[in-house]
Amino acid sequence: MLKELYVMSPHVFENFYSQESQETIAEYCDILAPVMSKGELIKNTEILNDETREFIHKKIEQIAHGIGAALDVECVVTYDFKYPPVTNDSQVTTEVVNSLEEIFPDQLVEVEEPLMGGEDYAYYLYEAPGTFLFLSNPSNIEGKFHGHHHAKFDVDESLFYMATAAFVKVALDYLN
Incomplete structure (x- = not known):
């Protein structure tokens, strides 16, 4: 797994500036820019084996909870496994x-x-x-x-x- 700094650094800066902007909006611009209290992201994944499905599920949870913790936002991940991978005999x-x-x-x-x-x-x-x-x-x-x-x-x-x-x-x- 690639764990290089250049892969992570854009996300760190993006989240820092997002957090800074969010705090500024909340402090000075409450009426002009209401902040949503709840949101939902939906994404379909098509995975080719069961081990990878489990890995992706855990990775999505880890990323969502990590970003949520950094931005002081609660994240709830519901991963609906839906269709299993097609495995021919x-x-x-x-x-x-x-x-x-x-x-x-x-x-x-x-x-x-x-x-x-x-x-x-x-x-x-x-x-x-x-x-x-x-x-x-x-x-x-x-x-x-x-x-x-x-x-x-x-x-x-x-x-x-x-x-x-x-x-x-x-x-x-x-x-x-």
Whole structure:
């Protein structure tokens, strides 16, 4: 973990000046600049393994409480763990890849490193062995691909048959 002074120093000065400004406002400008007594920060985290989720939770608490103590502000951290990380079963993944290679021999890309940290499918993988698979089907709008959560995201519907073929092939191979 990098613990260099240059990483910390901007935060020290920022918090010092914030605290100094806050005290000045409270002392001289009470009516002109009312200070909020309560606030809420919401942030989504997508973490790729359980150990890191726990580490991040503790780190957020540590930082929030440290800044709160320095600024004489009470901080309450509520960390909602929501979705667990997606953890594919290696045997199922191998079987799925083998099945799909038969019908799409030149079109498979196997992702080696964890990639999905906030997907509800992860709950299924905690109950039964499985694998999360992407069926890439981008459609460009204005000559550009827009990701899943973009307002201009689109898919090429003429390729939907490939998804059906993929799931049918995997299911039949599994049943055999």
